[in-house]
Amino acid sequence: MVGRAALAEIAEEVYEHPEEGNIYQLSQNMKANHVSHSRFLPECGLMRQEIVLMGLNHKTANVELRECIGFSADEADAALPAFQKDPAVSEAVLLSTCNRVELILAVSDTEKAILSAKNYISRSKNLTVPEFEKSLYIHTGDDAVRHIFRVAASLDSMVVGEPQILGQMKEAYRMAIRKKTSGVILNRLLHKTFFVAKRVRTETGIGDHAVSISYAAIELGRKIFGDLEGRKVLLIGAGEMAELAVEHLIRHRVGDIFVANRTFERGLAMARQFHGKAIRFEEIGDALTHADIIISSTGAPGFILTREQVKKVLRPRKNRPLFFIDIAVPRDIDPDINRLANTYVYDIDDLQGVIEENKEDRHREAMRAERIIDEAVIRFREWYEGLDVVPTIVGLREKLWRIAESEMKKSLGHSLSHLSEEDGQAVRRMMNAMINKVLHDPTLFLKNKGCYGDKALYLDITRKLFRLDEE
Amino acid sequence: MKILINITLLFYFMSTAGYSAYLFRQKEYLHKSGFYLLGTAFVCHTALIGWAYAKSGIFPIHNLHQILSMSGWALTAFFLAFQQQFRLKVMGVYAAPLALFLMIVSARFPVEPVQINSTFRSFWLIFHVTLIFLSYGAFALACGAGILYLVQENAIKSKKRGFFYRRLPSLELLDNTGYACIITGFTMVTVGLVSGFVYAKWIWGKFWSWDPKEVWSGILWVFYAILLHERLAVGWRGRKSAIMSIIGFAVLLFTFIGVNFLLKGHHGEFTQW
Incomplete structure (x- = not known):
């Protein structure tokens, strides 16, 4: 098969030998190139290509099976040319993430292509076909196109609206381009896919609302402070979720970061990680004068910040707002602090509440996204039939x-x-x-x-x- | 005249509708149309006032109709200028209906002034009145920002985020907006009052004559002066500042309208009809 790159090569050749650069020569070159590269029987060219999608995701397959069938980058690199080797398959793109494996093919013979793809998976993953066949879904034509659009727009994701899937899909497409296994049809399909996904993201609120603890905290922070840039952060204790939140905050270009830990050495290590400053646990009271966002996640049995402590700093702070994020269970921060002026306390349950609400919103927005996708499927079919x-x-x-x-x-x-x-x-x-x-x-x-x-x-x-x- | 009033009313009404739709649907084009409709209303309104001025040859602030119309105009003028600066989109939801309301009330009173005292033909008077009215517009917006702040703060504090939580901007922005409005309003009202004193000295020979309007304006000025001072010195911000700007606006309303009806004085004849 001659891809774009091959055409470009021919064009370059012509350019380098201007005396040969007539149309006739070009077509002769093309023909020669074709014959030598073509793996198709002559009549294959007459056949109409069909788009086939075969895959499994978190809904159809359990995690063991997904782990087993998932393709690493290297495996996918090898798999793409292998799929394409089958004469029934002309183009292939393979998407593999922890939640799904999607194989997108442009084929001339659907039955044969599916069979050979299944055989390849069975061979390379040491599974018998019946072991995974039941978890597979196979779509063709419009259904396949719709499925790909929905996946990219994150409507099929475990967490609807999560943004990573589009990046993963772009990576999968890039790999197919590198391996030259994507041609006219899949190129067009994937470009449309990215376009549709972007449209869904901008025209519906599907990605608007935070659905993880750290995102929810940041969303709230932005409702309080507007811009998070330059706001000072105090991290008390350690913990995966707290550190994740700090990382998110850093991405929003917050200012100084203070880290307080019971063991000062541990605090020093974490401060280094965030390019922050370690302070002693006893200094927390003073740090409150400067910090705007306080994330707490210690294993302490009782409150480590009391209402009195916070009340003291309000005046020196000139009443600038304070936002406490209490991720610890049991709680670190006295909920009564929320009653003070210009201070806001959110504990883990409150944040969970934000997430639940946002999830509902996302599902409502997903309905609007489906309409955009339906429209795009029709548009694609028009092109495809042409x-x-x-x-x-x-x-x-x-x-x-x-x-x-x-x-x-x-x-x-x-x-x-x-x-x-x-x-x-x-x-x-x-x-x-x-x-x-x-x-x-x-x-x-x-x-x-x-x-x-x-x-x-x-x-x-x-x-x-x-x-x-x-x- | 009647037709122009109705056209102005219509545009204010459509702008209000546009902004209300924006509040619910959150589409940029709705906000844009609300804004441009308000701009159109403002142009009509300016023409209306200009016409009244040209027809009688005196600045049209001599009956309740004209006073209300002028205050609506000043509010819209301040809002339009301010919107360019702050981009607080949701504020139109407050400003447009308020201007509409002022215009509706204004249109219910007779257009023709009762009698005109010849002392009201001075540049100083126009300057004085325009500044005072613009400052009222600024304080009205500060009150709006304060209301929005309280709504949003309540949503965040009570952890019951809802309709408004999503649609309102950050507390910080609302607070800063209110503050900026008060600063601007305060500057204008200060210059406006001083020009009033100068005018009084020129007309009546004394700066201050213990007229109720003067007294209440003085109270108003002191109120906002304290508010600003406390903010800068101690950090009166957020909730407290929001509540104060709402109270301040109530004092303003009394100074503006209440004084004329309940107390006597040399500003009284402006609100006759």
Whole structure:
């Protein structure tokens, strides 16, 4: 199969040898290239390609199976050419994350392609086909397209609206490009996918609301402080969730970070990690004068910050707001502090409450996203159906006729207005004959009298050259 | 005249509708249309006042209709200028209906002034009145920011986030906005009062005549002066500052309207009808 890169190579060759740079030479080169690269039987070119999606996700397969079938980057690197080796498969993209494996194929023979893909998985993963077959879903045509759109828009994710999946999908596509296993159809499909995912993200609120503790804390922080830039953070104690929250805050360019720990050495180590400053546990009271956001996550049995302690610092702080995030269980921060002016205390249950609310919102937004996706599926189908010989030739002919008609109307109306009705008819006939002659060779070419291999590529180029698809 | 009033009312109404729709749907184009409709209303309103001025040759602040209309105009003017600066979109939801309300009430009173005292034809008077009215607009917005602050603060404190939590900006922004409004309003009211004193000296020969309006304006000035001082010195901000700006606006309303109806004085004839 000749991909874009190969075409570019040919073009470069021509450029380097200007004496050979005529159209005839170009087509001869292409042909030669084709024959030598083509793995298809000649008649394959005649067959229509179909988009097939095969995969499993967190809903259909348990974690053991997903772990087993998941492809590492290296494995995917090897798998892509292997899938494509099957004569029934012309293009392949493989997405593998911890929650899903999706294999997207453009195939000429659906049955054969699915069978060979299953066999490859069974071989490479040391599983018998029945062991994983039940967890697989297989979509073709519109359903496959819709599924891919939904996955990229994060409607199919375990946490609806989570943003990582789009990045993972882009990475999967990049790999397919590197391995040259993505061609006209999948290129178009994936570009559309990224476009749709972006549209869903900007036009619906699906990604608006935080659904993890640390994100929820940041969302609240932004409602209190507006901009988090330059706000000082005090981290009391340690813990995975607290550290994650601090990392998120750093990404929002907060100012100084103070770390207080019962063991000062531990505090020093963590302060180094965040480029912050370690303070002694006894100094917390003083640090409150400076800090704006306090994240607490110690194993202490009682409150480590009392209402009195906080009340004392309000005046020296000139009542600038204080935001306490208490991730510890049992709680570190006296909830009564929330009753002081300009101080806000959120404990883990409160944050969990924020998350639950946000999840509901996301599901509502997901409905709107589905509508955007339905529309995109229809648009894609229109392009895809156009990507066939007959519609392309019809489109070409219509386009040329439209141009001829309008030019004829202009000329007959002005410079040729002295012509009689019959002369006008003669001009029209001449135009018609010209169009037929001009289109003769391209038509033959597209009808496979010189077009081997990946017909979709030539159809796509033709459609692009003459701009037959309105964008 | 009647037609222009109605057109102005219509645009204020449409702007209010646009901003209300924005509050619910949160679409940028709704906010934009609310803003431009308000701008159009403002242009009509300016034409209306300009016409009244041209027709009678005196600054149109001589009956309740004109006073209310002028205050609505000042509020809109301040809001439009301010919106460019602060980008606090949700504020239109407060400003547009308020201007609409002022206009509706204004339109219910007779247009023609009862009688005109010739001492009211001075530049100083126009300067005095315009500044005072603009400062009232600023304080009205400060009150709005204060209300929004309290709503948002309550949502965050009570941990019951809802409709408004999502739609209102951060506490910090609301607080800063209120503060900026008060600073601007305070500056204007100060200059406005001083120009009033100068004018009084020129007309009546004394700066201060213990007129109830003067006394209440003095109270108002001291109130906002304290508010600003405490904010800078001790850090009166957030909730306290929000509550104070709402109370301040209540004092302002009394100074503006209440004094004229309940007490006598040389500002009285402005609100006759």
